Amino acid sequence: MTDLAVSHDRLRPLMFSIAYRMLGSVSEAEDVVQEAFLRMHRSASADRPPIDSPEAYATTVTTRLAIDALRSVRRRREQYVGPWLPEPLLAVDDDPAGRAEAAETLSTAFLVVLETLSPVERAVFLLREVFGYGYDEIAAVVQRSEANCRQLLVRAKRHIDERRPRFEPSPERREALGRRFMAAVQDRDVDELERMLAEDVAFYGDGGGRTAAARKPITGALQVARFLANLGRMGERIGAVLEPVTVNGQPGIRVSAPGGIIGVLSLTIADGHVRGVHNVINPEKLRHLGPVGDLNALLQGK
Structure with missing residues (x-):
């Protein structure tokens, strides 16, 4: 033994x-x-x-x-x-x-x-x-x-x-699209975001009732692009910093603000488009990554 x-x-x-x-x-x-x-x-x-x-x-x-x-x-x-x-x-x-x-x-x-x-x-x-x-x-x-x-x-x-997501086989193309995606969110560029998103793209936000998040998936390229641009504006207002990271083996973004991490966003990429966006902002699910910022307080200007 x-x-x-x-x-x-x-x-x-x-x-x-x-x-x-x-x-x-x-x-x-x-x-x-x-x-x-x-x-x-x-x-x-x-x-x-x-x-x-x-x-x-x-x-x-x-x-x-x-x-x-x-x-x-x-x-x-x-x-x-x-x-x-x-x-x-x-x-x-x-x-x-x-x-x-x-x-x-x-x-x-x-x-x-x-x-x-x-x-x-x-x-x-x-x-x-x-x-x-x-x-x-x-x-x-x-x-x-x-x-x-x-x-x-x-x-x-x-x-x-029946439900299996498709993935882009090339890591290089996944990473390149992930960086373009992050830049477009930072620039609040709806047109660029819409070009990168699949027509049937879905955005999922996990706040767990602890932080304001969409309680139902947001679907459709234009709708998701506009929502992401709004997130970019909100991030600028609270001083958020976006950093490209690998999340569960796929391209993603770590979002930090005064006080610590406030979210992790991951992408599902296939056929040259973003087909899924998953955004975890429930603070209980971020604690293993380090200090966690208070998103609710930041949004309220506290």
């Missing part, structure tokens, strides 16, 4: 990657990982046979805890004020599932789609499609038969394929 202690740093990225994709919350994922390590060390100190594969054991414990955690937060999210968005991750470079297609499953837009799955469906989908586990391994983790796991995966994939 000394090996498990030594491999703590090696196992943690995998465990967090599973937990975060399951929960869409940095704080809840950290809690799951911490509890998983506690259980693993308790098992190590007990009079039990040594663990053959720390990685497999870590995956099992983390996934089961994440399934339980997701079940408990489902009711709370159903009562959430306005659109629920995952807590943003900035500049994710060490994700164990490093393939481009796996990185897409870390995106804000995709995590929102995963919310439509049941906890066990979500676990089966992620373990198979993102982390590449075999059906026999998945069956042992979720405590279902292999046949049932195959059925769960088929159902999950069918559900996801």
